[in-house]
Amino acid sequence: xxxxxLDALKHSYYPNPQREEDWALKRLTxxxxxxxxxALLGPSGCGKTTLLNLISGLLHPTEGRILFNDRDxxxxxxxxxxIAQVFxxxxxxxxxxxxxxxxFPLRNRGVAEPEVDKRVREIAHMLELDAMLxxxxxxxxxxxxxxxxxxxxxxxxxxxxxxFDEPLTVIDPHLKWVxxxxxxxxxxxxxxxxxxxxxxxxxxxxxxxxxxxxNNGEVVQTGTPVELFERPMHTFVGHFIxxxxxxxxxxxxxxxxxxxxxxxxxxxxxxxxxxxxxRLELGVxxxxxxxxxxxxxxxIVKVADAGRFRIVEARARDRSxxxxxxxxxxxxxxxxxxxxxxxxxxxxEDGWMxxxxx
Amino acid sequence: xxxTFDNRAWxxxxxxxxxxxxxxxxxxxxxxxxxxQESFGDNVFFWSGVRWFEQVLNSERFHAALLRQxxxxxxxxxIEVPLGLAIALAMPRKGPWxxxxxxxxxxxxxxxxxxxGAMWNIFALPDIGFLGKLINSLGIxxxxxxxxxxxxxxxxxxxxxxxxxxxxxxxxAGLVSIPDAxxxxxxxxxxxxxxxxxxxxxPKLKHVLTIAILLRFMDSFMIYTEVVxxxxxxxxxxxxxxxxxLVKMALGQFDLGPAAAMSIVxxxxxxxxxxxxxxxxxxxxxx
Numbered sequence: 001x002x003x004x005x006l007d008a009l010k011h012s013y014y015p016n017p018q019r020e021e022d023w024a025l026k027r028l029t030x031x032x033x034x035x036x037x038x039a040l041l042g043p044s045g046c047g048k049t050t051l052l053n054l055i056s057g058l059l060h061p062t063e064g065r066i067l068f069n070d071r072d073x074x075x076x077x078x079x080x081x082x083i084a085q086v087f088x089x090x091x092x093x094x095x096x097x098x099x100x101x102x103x104f105p106l107r108n109r110g111v112a113e114p115e116v117d118k119r120v121r122e123i124a125h126m127l128e129l130d131a132m133l134x135x136x137x138x139x140x141x142x143x144x145x146x147x148x149x150x151x152x153x154x155x156x157x158x159x160x161x162x163x164f165d166e167p168l169t170v171i172d173p174h175l176k177w178v179x180x181x182x183x184x185x186x187x188x189x190x191x192x193x194x195x196x197x198x199x200x201x202x203x204x205x206x207x208x209x210x211x212x213x214x215n216n217g218e219v220v221q222t223g224t225p226v227e228l229f230e231r232p233m234h235t236f237v238g239h240f241i242x243x244x245x246x247x248x249x250x251x252x253x254x255x256x257x258x259x260x261x262x263x264x265x266x267x268x269x270x271x272x273x274x275x276x277x278x279r280l281e282l283g284v285x286x287x288x289x290x291x292x293x294x295x296x297x298x299x300i301v302k303v304a305d306a307g308r309f310r311i312v313e314a315r316a317r318d319r320s321x322x323x324x325x326x327x328x329x330x331x332x333x334x335x336x337x338x339x340x341x342x343x344x345x346x347x348x349e350d351g352w353m354x355x356x357x358x
Numbered sequence: 359x360x361x362t363f364d365n366r367a368w369x370x371x372x373x374x375x376x377x378x379x380x381x382x383x384x385x386x387x388x389x390x391x392x393x394x395q396e397s398f399g400d401n402v403f404f405w406s407g408v409r410w411f412e413q414v415l416n417s418e419r420f421h422a423a424l425l426r427q428x429x430x431x432x433x434x435x436x437i438e439v440p441l442g443l444a445i446a447l448a449m450p451r452k453g454p455w456x457x458x459x460x461x462x463x464x465x466x467x468x469x470x471x472x473x474x475g476a477m478w479n480i481f482a483l484p485d486i487g488f489l490g491k492l493i494n495s496l497g498i499x500x501x502x503x504x505x506x507x508x509x510x511x512x513x514x515x516x517x518x519x520x521x522x523x524x525x526x527x528x529x530x531a532g533l534v535s536i537p538d539a540x541x542x543x544x545x546x547x548x549x550x551x552x553x554x555x556x557x558x559x560x561p562k563l564k565h566v567l568t569i570a571i572l573l574r575f576m577d578s579f580m581i582y583t584e585v586v587x588x589x590x591x592x593x594x595x596x597x598x599x600x601x602x603x604l605v606k607m608a609l610g611q612f613d614l615g616p617a618a619a620m621s622i623v624x625x626x627x628x629x630x631x632x633x634x635x636x637x638x639x640x641x642x643x644x645x
Contacts, residue, residue: 058542078545091543093557104557108548152547 002068002160002193004032004055009064011050017062024050026217028064032210035191037184039208041198043240047217048197052163055195056085068160081160086153088166090145094138098129101137102151109156123151126182142170150179154186161193168203180206201241213237229285230344233353238283244311247289247321251282251347253354258282258347261316263296266342269355277349284345286311289323291332292339296321299335314338392618410619420620422595423603424627427579430510430599434517434578439571441518442525447559449530460530463523471520475587478516482588502589506596509589513597516584521577525570532566533559568639572632579628600624 011025020026025047032038040048053059055066057078065074073081084105093101102120111119124130127147132140137148146167153162164183168176184207187194196207204211205225213220213228213236221233232238238246251260256271258264260282267282298314298321305311309324312331321338325331347354393410395403414420449459466474484490484501493500502508536558544554582601585591591598591606598606604624608617 053542056546058545078542079548083546085542085546087539087543089537089539091539094561095557104549105547108550108553149543152543 003034003070004030004161004193005065005067005070006030006055007065007067009051009054009061009066011047011054011059011061011063024217025054025061028219030212030219030222032193032195034069035193036210037187037194037196037208039196039198039204039211040214041201041204041211041240042214042220043199046214048199048214049165050217051214052085052165052195052197055161056083056163057081058085082158083161083163084153084156084159085163086149086165086167088169090142090149090170092137092140092145092148094136096137097134098124098137098140098148099133101148102129102155105152105156119155119157123155126154126186127151127179143172143175146170147179150183157190159192161195164194164196166198167196168198183207201243205241213240215240231346231353232283233356235281235283235348235351238285242285242287244286244322246283246285248348249282249284249319249321251280253280253347258345260296261319265296265340265345267345267347268343269353270347272355273347273349277354279350281348281351282345283348284340286322286324288341288344289321290339290341291323291325292337295337295339297335298338300331300333303331389618389621392614393622396615406615410615411623414616414620414623419603420623423598423600426596426598427600430514430581431575431578433514434521435571435574437514437518438522438525438574439567442522442570443529443563443567445522445526446529446533447555449526451534460527463526463530466520466523467527469520471583472587474516474520475584478512478519478584479588482512504593506593509593509597513585513588516588517578517581520584521574525574528566528570529563532563536562564639568636572635575635576628576632579631 006028009025009028010023012023014022017023028051040051042048050059054061057073057076057080060075065072067073068081078085093104096104099120102123103116106116106119120133121130124133127150129144129147129151132144137145140148150164150167153164168179171179180203183194183196194207196204198204198207205228209224210222211225211228212222213234215234215236221228221237223231223233228237228241232241232246235246235248238248249260251258251265253259253270253273253275256273258267258270265282273280296316298316300312301315301320302313303310304313308327310327310331312323312325314321314323314336316338323338391403394406394408396406397403445463449463450456469477481487482489482502484494484503490500490502500508500511502512540558540562541554544558549557580601581599582605585597585599586602586605589597591602600620601624604617604620607613607620
């Protein structure tokens with residue numbers, strides 16, 4: 001059980017990093033509360049796994065400190081940190097039975113056999129592995145093997161933090177759903193700090209209370225799923241979270257008033273703009289764009305059916321703007337006008353939200 | 359899908375048949391031919407049935423050579439496999455030393471077998487060889503040309519020097535192919551180095567070890583060149599292994615019938631042992 005503090009953490013895989021690109025992780029300061037469920041979300045190669053391995057102690061940071069409950073563990077081994085980690089691809093001990101695999105982390109730490117038995121059976125039951133406890137782990141399917149990996153991560157009751165590195169990549173979709181709910185349920189039950197790395201936004205948003213979005217080795221935004229959705233601090237978050245992603249349109253801001261294509265648009269934060277950006281953009285999610293009687297004129301070019309909604313792609317001059325239209329609502333032909341919800345329309349300077357601290 | 363039947367396709371297989379016939383079947387059949395007949399030159403043959411086989415299988419000379427051979431192979435396997443595995447485990451996984459180690463390891467394998475024998479022949483001579491001098495200077499009386507034990511020691515040492523590298527290279531290849539995630543998981547699970555070896559490295563090396571043991575078994579069971587150059591099978595018959603005995607019988611005494619029978623028995627022993635070993639090692643794979 002621990003609060004985790006990352007203090008000005010930097011990491012590079014090169015012995016003496018010179019350029020900005022040499023850093024796999026660029027200066028990161030974070031604090032994670034004890035017992036929270038966190039997700040690290042970002043595209044492949046953004047530094048998620050590096051960060052995870054730094055926390056688990058498989059890597060040591062080039063600069064900065066890691067604290068568990070205010071104890072400096074920067075140079076401690078995974079063993080000393082007392083953490084559990086589940087990897088992307090199943091890791092099993094081939095020659096052992098499923099039971100012995102699950103018992104391995106406990107036995108290595110000298111836990112008494114009756115306690116081992118109790119824990120193993122409990123975890124096996126939760127992962128529906130009871131029936132195959134006595135069979136050899138090597139004979140299992142990929143699903144089964146990954147369940148064992150998960151089980152080994154969950155079997156110890158005293159760990160400081162449990163980390164999952166895209167653990168459901170190899171799992172069948174229907175089982176994915178089941179296991180994710182189990183993890184969530186388990187988190188509620190044992191309230192241990194859990195960090196879940198993924199590039200799948202659905203996974204991150206359903207699992208975590210707090211999502212940390214990373215890109216290019218830095219944290220772009222930390223927040224609850226709702227915050228990430230409604231107030232993306234960076235256009236990257238807007239793109240990456242939500243389906244389809246946020247509309248990002250170049251705009252102008254004059255005297256605290258934003259305008260697109262010469263049409264004034266009401267926004268949350270245009271008034272805070274100081275006027276020194278190289279690139280000014282306006283971001284609005286498709287959910288908050290509506291067809292109106294006045295506003296930016298556009299032509300509808302494509303309509304895609306996505307169940308309860310239809311994704312409508314409109315074109316204003318040469319810009320594409322997506323919007324969601326609820327099922328059953330008629331979609332007019334030809335020229336339409338688009339209106340943006342002023343409470344959910346933000347201005348971004350050089351990618352970052354105007355007015356937000358960096 | 360409809361299968362097309364065209365017997366002309368057999369012509370495509372003919373070249374392979376011919377190849378196999380010329381390089382395996384015909385020589386083998388010649389040996390079989392000799393093993394069941396008596397010959398007196400001039401290509402005159404008389405049928406002799408299984409007489410040569412009976413003679414070989416009952417001869418003390420064959421038994422003695424076979425026993426020496428089994429002891430030699432067992433010694434070589436017992437030393438080379440654990441030693442090779444230990445060296446492979448100790449070799450660096452990355453960095454500039456990897457290639458240095460690999461080249462050093464590969465060197466003995468690149469030396470022609472008769473050169474290996476000649477090298478050790480001189481190296482171990484008690485009067486002018488470095489090794490022989492060194493051992494004698496330690497106060498141990500050592501002369502491999504006269505002492506059976508000394509000859510055995512030198513022969514086994516030579517084979518270990520020559521062939522441990524093969525086991526090292528095979529094991530090293532096996533070791534580097536184990537994904538990092540296994541070691542990371544073991545660290546997280548709190549596994550001690552011994553447990554890492556026992557539950558990760560050894561099981562993952564099972565296949566390469568099987569291959570290494572098979573190769574070393576077959577090669578050491580058929581050892582000829584190095585030993586002939588080193589000791590010539592002596593002193594006395596003390597290092598006369600099966601292949602050396604076979605050559606003595608076939609070319610020294612020109613006993614082609616018994617020699618042919620012995621070749622076939624020799625071949626069957628290797629085949630049987632390899633098959634047994636492989637089957638036992640791979641028994642659990644099917645399940």
